[in-house]
Amino acid sequence: MANLETKYLGLNLKNPFIVGSSGLTSTHIQIKRYEVAGASAVVIKSIFEEEIHNEFEHFMTNEYQGHHNNEFYDYFDYKIKEQSLEKYSKLIYQVKNETDLKVIASINAISTAEWASYAKKFEEAGADALEINAFLLPTRIDETSQEIENKYFELVNHVLNYVEIPVSLKIGSYFSGLANTIHKLSQTGIKGLTLFNRTFHPDIDIDSMKLAPAMVFSSDHEYLLPLRWIALMSGRINIDISASTGIHSSTEAIKMLLAGAKTCQIVSAIYKHGPNVITKMIEDTERWMESKNFASVDDFRGLANNSKVHDPAFLERIQFMKYFGDREDIV
Numbered sequence: 357m358a359n360l361e362t363k364y365l366g367l368n369l370k371n372p373f374i375v376g377s378s379g380l381t382s383t384h385i386q387i388k389r390y391e392v393a394g395a396s397a398v399v400i401k402s403i404f405e406e407e408i409h410n411e412f413e414h415f416m417t418n419e420y421q422g423h424h425n426n427e428f429y430d431y432f433d434y435k436i437k438e439q440s441l442e443k444y445s446k447l448i449y450q451v452k453n454e455t456d457l458k459v460i461a462s463i464n465a466i467s468t469a470e471w472a473s474y475a476k477k478f479e480e481a482g483a484d485a486l487e488i489n490a491f492l493l494p495t496r497i498d499e500t501s502q503e504i505e506n507k508y509f510e511l512v513n514h515v516l517n518y519v520e521i522p523v524s525l526k527i528g529s530y531f532s533g534l535a536n537t538i539h540k541l542s543q544t545g546i547k548g549l550t551l552f553n554r555t556f557h558p559d560i561d562i563d564s565m566k567l568a569p570a571m572v573f574s575s576d577h578e579y580l581l582p583l584r585w586i587a588l589m590s591g592r593i594n595i596d597i598s599a600s601t602g603i604h605s606s607t608e609a610i611k612m613l614l615a616g617a618k619t620c621q622i623v624s625a626i627y628k629h630g631p632n633v634i635t636k637m638i639e640d641t642e643r644w645m646e647s648k649n650f651a652s653v654d655d656f657r658g659l660a661n662n663s664k665v666h667d668p669a670f671l672e673r674i675q676f677m678k679y680f681g682d683r684e685d686i687v
């Protein structure tokens with residue numbers, strides 16, 4: 357029998373399959389179904405600083421229009437935050453008490469100071485680890501790449517001061533010096549990186565000629581972006597990598613593990629096919645391991661990473677030229 361046990365962020369997981377942060381992981385009733393399906397851990401839906409802020413603004417505009425002074429304002433700001441944190445902590449507590457799943461809390465923060473301290477509350481509620489969902493879209497024309505990167509480091513350093521549970525950071529791929537940033541982040545004290553978050557892309561509706569949301573869910577070819585960077589970086593940093601985006605079957609999952617990922621986070625595939633997709637991924641991975649005579653995941657993890665390649669970009673260019681040089685149908 358193939359052994360799928362995996363150590364991730366210092367936690368002992370029975371397999372590398374984690375349900376990623378999303379609406380799928382926002383109630384304990386839903387989360388229990390992933391345990392039955394075989395998942396080893398869940399990343400709970402992020403608590404969004406902006407969302408709480410918006411809720412507060414909405415409340416003040418609709419309920420207390422024109423009646424508030426500063427004290428009143430501060431009181432409700434505090435109250436709404438407390439309620440949100442309370443609800444989130446309760447969910448962590450319930451999942452910890454009612455399942456054997458490892459629970460990773462997730463915060464989406466835009467400011468560092470006050471927000472980082474809330475991570476402590478999730479630690480106290482029993483979270484096994486914390487994932488910081490820190491996706492900053494670099495859209496401002498007056499902000500340099502250095503200034504943007506500094507925000508990530510400030511955020512991470514701040515959170516690390518508050519909690520003792522392992523911390524991982526989930527990032528997008530929009531960095532000009534991605535390899536260097538990943539390497540520097542790996543030296544901050546975080547225990548893992550989740551590569552990559554997938555943003556909601558805006559599209560354009562040609563009838564209304566207005567912006568419209570594009571597909572919310574990933575498709576199965578999107579795994580290629582995280583796969584490349586996991587293969588490039590897993591042998592060069594000493595922290596864990598969790599793969600996210602485009603894992604729809606055991607095929608993508610096995611590739612991520614071969615590239616060096618410790619775990620695979622699944623979201624869109626569960627939205628599309630239900631929790632049983634996890635059961636199938638586990639069974640198919642076991643079958644593949646048996647066919648290749650691998651007794652454990654550690655036997656094949658990282659076999660296809662790029663750590664031995666001196667200049668990975670050069671290797672990629674050569675492969676690209678070879679592919680197109682050999683083909684006469686594509687010119």
Ligand SMILES: Cc1cc2nc3c(=O)[nH]c(=O)nc-3n(C[C@H](O)[C@H](O)[C@H](O)COP(=O)(O)O)c2cc1C
Nearest residue numbers: 376377378379402489553554574601602622623624
């Ligand atoms: C409906 C929906 C809600 C999501 N909410 C969150 C969230 O709260 N926090 C987070 O870190 N990622 C969130 N994500 C991103 C997912 O965790 C994941 O990184 C992304 O969907 C790519 O994985 P997939 O290809 O398996 O869907 C969300 C994704 C979807 C589709």
